[in-house]
Amino acid sequence: MFGTENAPIATPQVDAAAARLGRELRRLHIARADRHAIVAEVRSDLEAAAADGVRPAALIGPDTKAFAREAAEARGHRPGGHDYPRVVIGTSVAGAAAVVAAYLLIVEVLTPLFASWIDLDDHYPVAGPVVAFGAIAVTAVLLTLAALRWLLAGRPAARETVKRASLLLPLAAAAGIAAAVAVGRSNDYTVGLVVVEALLIALPVALALALARRSAVRPAQDDDPADRVLAET
């Protein structure tokens, strides 16, 4: 069944297969000790199979990545769960870029465009700035969620993370902006004040993203991934 060969398989093939498995486990962010334990176990089986003339590829299968994921999950690890830096830093940076992009789109492109179409006869709507800033906020949040979705593409609980972030992110951003406005009004303008205001917005946003990811990944950890193994044979 394994495509058994008459001669025992050479050690370099086993070494190469074990190294490939180790690399895949590292890509899944499995801790070093657990990674070494899995590789050592599988290596001993690969060596036993090699002595029977079974090639490592025949034992592990063609998809080392899938094997690594299943092996890690069966030991209780949730690959991809430790991706907070990617989620928090990546999405926060994308969020800052999204605010700039939304500002340029609304204020520099759409507002002059509408102004050129409609003559207001010096009667400017009071709600105009509110609508503009609201549009900037909504656009920025949508772009940030799109970035989060892109960053988590193919990872566990990606959809659930984005769903939870879509609730938490606007709340965190609103709270941060309110705090920044309050601090800004009660202090004179300095560069330090701008930094503090930026942090007041960035910190709740980062916290919301981490919370969204954590709460989305945790229920998935309760599932027994080994139940899926047979269905994939």
Add this chain to the structure above:
Amino acid sequence: MAPEPERRTQLLRGALDTCLLALLARNPTHAYDLVVLLEAHGLPGVGYGTVYPLMGRLRRQNLVTEHIEPSPSGPPRKVFEVSPAGLEALHEWTSQWVDTTSAINELLASAGALNSPKETAHVRD
């Protein structure tokens, strides 16, 4: 109708862990050897990619334990053996399997499906 490998997978789904516990209860061994034993017992096609993760699950459920044994051909190896909880599970799962398959066999026999299709048609005539 489901393709043959898929039907076989469905049939094996609930029984493979029982088979592994039964094999280990008789003879503690390692994952690769279990694949060889399954094949020797008429269950080919159950790959190492299935057995190794399943052993991980059984270990997490404390149904198997592991210990290191010296190997005649290489470094010491990790060998699985059934724990007391695993033996209990094996008895319970075996009993469930026997009850279920007996009931299905009786159903198939009473419906005449255990005979060959030709004989079944003859009985109907």
